[in-house]
Amino acid sequence: MAKKIAPQFIVGPKTLVKDEGATQKPLSQGDKDKDRAEAARLAAAIGEQQQMLYAGRQHKLLVILQGMDTSGKDGTVNDVFAGVNPQGIRIANFKAPTAIELSHDYLWRIHQQVPQAGEIAVFNRSHYEDVLITRVHDWIDDKECKRRYRQINDFERMLAETGTVILKFFLHISKDEQKARLQSRIDDPGKHWKFDPQDLAERKYWDAYQQVYQNALRATSTAHAPWYVVPADSKPHRNLVVANVVLEALQKLKLKYPDPKPELKKLKFD
Numbered sequence: 001m002a003k004k005i006a007p008q009f010i011v012g013p014k015t016l017v018k019d020e021g022a023t024q025k026p027l028s029q030g031d032k033d034k035d036r037a038e039a040a041r042l043a044a045a046i047g048e049q050q051q052m053l054y055a056g057r058q059h060k061l062l063v064i065l066q067g068m069d070t071s072g073k074d075g076t077v078n079d080v081f082a083g084v085n086p087q088g089i090r091i092a093n094f095k096a097p098t099a100i101e102l103s104h105d106y107l108w109r110i111h112q113q114v115p116q117a118g119e120i121a122v123f124n125r126s127h128y129e130d131v132l133i134t135r136v137h138d139w140i141d142d143k144e145c146k147r148r149y150r151q152i153n154d155f156e157r158m159l160a161e162t163g164t165v166i167l168k169f170f171l172h173i174s175k176d177e178q179k180a181r182l183q184s185r186i187d188d189p190g191k192h193w194k195f196d197p198q199d200l201a202e203r204k205y206w207d208a209y210q211q212v213y214q215n216a217l218r219a220t221s222t223a224h225a226p227w228y229v230v231p232a233d234s235k236p237h238r239n240l241v242v243a244n245v246v247l248e249a250l251q252k253l254k255l256k257y258p259d260p261k262p263e264l265k266k267l268k269f270d
Contacts, residue, residue, distance in 0.1 A: 047083025
């Protein structure tokens with residue numbers, strides 16, 4: 001059974017998004033190898049729970065990953081869900097909307113990707129882009145932003161009331177850590193494919209993003225869809241937090257395999 005660590009990371013009305021919070025490691029054992037081993041154990045346990053989730057086809061799990069560029073969204077998917085059967089998980093990566101998507105409301109493309117019964121869906125970025133980058137660049141004003149907060153809360157409440165467990169993670173890295181990760185993508189030819197010049201352009205708005213994230217987290221962390229702030233300067237620690245919260249949520253569902261079928265008990269193959 002995973003330790004009940006979730007409450008200490010849940011966003012509250014006074015949550016602050018500051019660089020010093022990104023460096024904390026409350027779950028670490030003080031040794032990266034031990035932290036990696038524990039994260040791997042949790043990933044395997046998540047895989048076992050997911051098998052029952054998939055077999056039962058009663059519950060749905062939506063995991064939302066948000067964070068600044070280089071915060072580790074891809075790495076979290078790779079590490080935390082390493083033990084999950086690919087048949088039971090789907091990753092949705094929301095990029096700039098297409099012309100067709102722009103012709104609908106901003107939640108239209110999101111609703112199409114929510115999990116079906118028995119499935120885990122992971123959003124690598126999400127509908128929150130519509131209250132983050134849009135607000136940083138003044139593509140929407142405060143009035144429209146608050147309206148969207150309300151719409152998002154209502155949308156997530158509907159998902160929760162129809163059987164979807166929602167876990168939202170803000171992968172919190174510091175400005176110095178982002179600098180180091182961006183530089184490593186330039187210094188290592190093997191990582192050039194990861195580098196996007198737009199990341200440098202958006203970095204200039206660092207302070208604005210921190211404020212906008214803080215506002216969004218406070219406005220949309222609810223009982224039915226809580227936000228978790230994950231100190232993510234340390235990758236092993238990031239994985240420990242996310243894996244613990246996911247495992248705890250799955251265990252809370254008391255998942256089990258479907259009941260045996262009596263009519264199959266005496267079935268024999270020739």
